[in-house]
Amino acid sequence: MNVQSMCLAVISMGETSGYEIKKLLEGPLQHLFDASFGSIYPALGRLTEEGHVTCTEQSQSGKPDKKVYALTSAGRVALLNSLSPMPGADRVRSEFLSTMLFAHLLTPGQVGEMIDHRLEIYRGLLQALEAGVLLNATTDFGDPAATEFVSGYGATMIRASLAYIEDNRHLLESAALLSDDDGRNRNAPELRAVQSK
């Protein structure tokens, strides 16, 4: 499941443009897939070359022209082939958790800010999901039950994250505190200087 397949799948729910696909991926489909403009536009070009989608330029009132892509029957075949193999493992890159694993190298203030920031983001995300953002974005063309499953999955994960972080943040804050007081970094005086930059 690369960017090209994801674009094909999104287009299968209704004709759309590269810009709209990107907005979908950074909003409602955030916890499913992430891709940049620099990968989406070339992917749409390849899909067009291969005959899996057609491209028609549409002028809009009040906005720049956009290129609208629509699925072809060959594209529908390619989509099914891309959905059929057993899904591989999730690929995750969490800067938050990676940083928290080294909370003992940061100050309690830094760690606290990072946690508060993360909680705020998750609360906003949860509100959006509970307001049915994903449902509204996909039920017109996708399947309502499948959309409900995916939407509920995201909401469940975020609720579990929020609860866990709130209940266990003391572990991180104590780790950061200790590094200030117990002399773990005493042999590396340059560390504190860097932090105050």
Place this chain on the structure above:
Amino acid sequence: MNVQSMCLAVISMGETSGYEIKKLLEGPLQHLFDASFGSIYPALGRLTEEGHVTCTEQSQSGKPDKKVYALTSAGRVALLNSLSPMPGADRVRSEFLSTMLFAHLLTPGQVGEMIDHRLEIYRGLLQALEAGVLLNATTDFGDPAATEFVSGYGATMIRASLAYIEDNRHLLESAALLSDDDGRNRNAPELRAVQSK
């Protein structure tokens, strides 16, 4: 937080090799960060060039030689600088959820197999986390409280995933069933032919 920073962070917990970093990322740190050999080895080369780590070749009995990397004091400064900025949003690419959003294009058998496969993987992962794999892998040099937080976070997420999938898989299976029976694909007879490939 790119591959280079992650390598630096892992090396800060104790001198190690590229191969061992990879094994850590596909095991205990699976839900934190993912990187391939093709990015790890060049990253270690750059870190060495920049003087953030030192590299010494070690011969082993019964195994090929390995290059062991150790943190320098300049590397410790670079590590802190890479941990200090506010962590960005998690980057997730879930083939499973992306595929399930289109469950209505697959057969009930395919969807059921994919769900069962996912449940098995999560059960194995949970067992490993509960057995303290992450703890054992990192507590020697990292901070025990921070490690406990991250390890518990992963276990909590997996438990929530397992429960949600078990409770709601019927949504996906009904979506797949409907696509077979209600004529959604009646106008695209080539679909079923492809599925039987």
Place this chain on the structure above:
DNA sequence: TCTTGAATATATCGGATTGGAATAACATTT
């Protein structure tokens, strides 16, 4: 009015990353 900023929309480029293949040394199994 002018212009600054924000949103929409696409394109492009260098550098980072992926996924796979190639290489090689040793171990274990057949």
Place this chain on the structure above:
DNA sequence: AAATGTTATTCCAATCCGATATATTCAAGA
């Protein structure tokens, strides 16, 4: 002895990211 598996590194083309550039429209404000 041969085949297979594990450890360990290297290389490469295809892909992808992050940033920047370009252009249009609209709203706010100096």
